[in-house]
Amino acid sequence: MLDVGRPLAKQNDCQTDIGLALRHLRSGGVVAFPTDTLFGLGVDVFSRPALERIFAIKGRAQGQALPVLVSGWDQVEMVAGNISERAERLARRFWPGALTLVLWRLPQLPDLVTGGGETVAVRMPNHPVPLALTDGLGRPITGTSANRSGHPDLHSREDVLDQLGDLVDYVVRRGPSPAGVGSTIIDLTSEEPRLLREGALPFHLMLEP
Numbered sequence: 001m002l003d004v005g006r007p008l009a010k011q012n013d014c015q016t017d018i019g020l021a022l023r024h025l026r027s028g029g030v031v032a033f034p035t036d037t038l039f040g041l042g043v044d045v046f047s048r049p050a051l052e053r054i055f056a057i058k059g060r061a062q063g064q065a066l067p068v069l070v071s072g073w074d075q076v077e078m079v080a081g082n083i084s085e086r087a088e089r090l091a092r093r094f095w096p097g098a099l100t101l102v103l104w105r106l107p108q109l110p111d112l113v114t115g116g117g118e119t120v121a122v123r124m125p126n127h128p129v130p131l132a133l134t135d136g137l138g139r140p141i142t143g144t145s146a147n148r149s150g151h152p153d154l155h156s157r158e159d160v161l162d163q164l165g166d167l168v169d170y171v172v173r174r175g176p177s178p179a180g181v182g183s184t185i186i187d188l189t190s191e192e193p194r195l196l197r198e199g200a201l202p203f204h205l206m207l208e209p
Contacts, residue, residue: 017174018129022136029169030057032146032160035069036127037098037200038178039154041168042069042141045079051112054142057167060149065115067100068122069143071134079113079120079140081106087188090206096126098179098200102187113142119189129175145182155180 021031028050031042041057043050045068055062070076073091076083080103087101105113105120114120123143125131134141147154147163154160155178160171182199186206195203 017172018132018136021133021170021172024169025133025137025141030054030167031133031141031170031172032157032164032168033129033133033172034127034157034175034178035125035130035143036096036176036179037125037182038180039146039157039160040069040130040143041146042130042133042143044137045113045140045142046108046110048110048112051110051142054144055112057164058144058147058149062112063115065117065119065121066113067143068113068120068140069130069134070122070124070140071131072124075134075140076103076122079106079109080104080122084188086193090186090188090193091124094201094205095124096131097124098126098181098183099123099206100183100185102185102189102196104189119187121185123183127176127178129172153180153182 024031025044028047030053033040033042041054043054068079082104087103100121100123102119102121105118109120145153146160157171184199184201185196187194187196193206
């Protein structure tokens with residue numbers, strides 16, 4: 001059953017909210033939370049049962065990759081390898097922020113995250129909630145959009161509750177609302193960056209020295 005939290009003491013409200021979300025993540029649960037771009041669905045990227053639940057909740061066929069959220073470069077190195085200097089330079093310039101980097105995956109990352117492919121999409125969001133979740137968990141989490149497959153993106157907690165109901169284990173109550181614009185996604189597995197989706201950041205900025 002969905003746990004949406006109860007009224008909490010004001011000074012401890014945010015910390016308690018994050019603590020409850022972390023409890024669910026550590027036990028293989030699925031958490032909905034705001035990011036700087038959209039509302040996301042998060043699970044521990046190394047928990048196969050939790051990853052399977054993500055696909056069931058979204059009504060999405062396995063084989064499609066899930067984006068990964070991190071709170072530091074050490075977490076990037078948990079999921080990606082053979083990272084180029086350009087990727088490190090762009091991360092230093094635009095993270096935390098609305099830039100997703102597609103990098104070569106490490107073999108220990110479950111195929112459910114990468115869709116069976118050889119790459120992984122990684123981002124450090126500019127939002128306190130996912131940063132606190134990944135930092136508290138000590139591992140990356142998924143950042144796929146919190147909506148049923150084929151439905152519009154969700155921009156409020158009320159929308160998340162209406163569409164997903166008790167399919168998720170917890171909805172984070174605190175934190176700034178998303179801006180509503182998806183991240184820019186670039187593939188850095190070849191010599192030159194390749195635009196996969198232009199979002200909040202213009203692609204031409206990625207090409208500047």
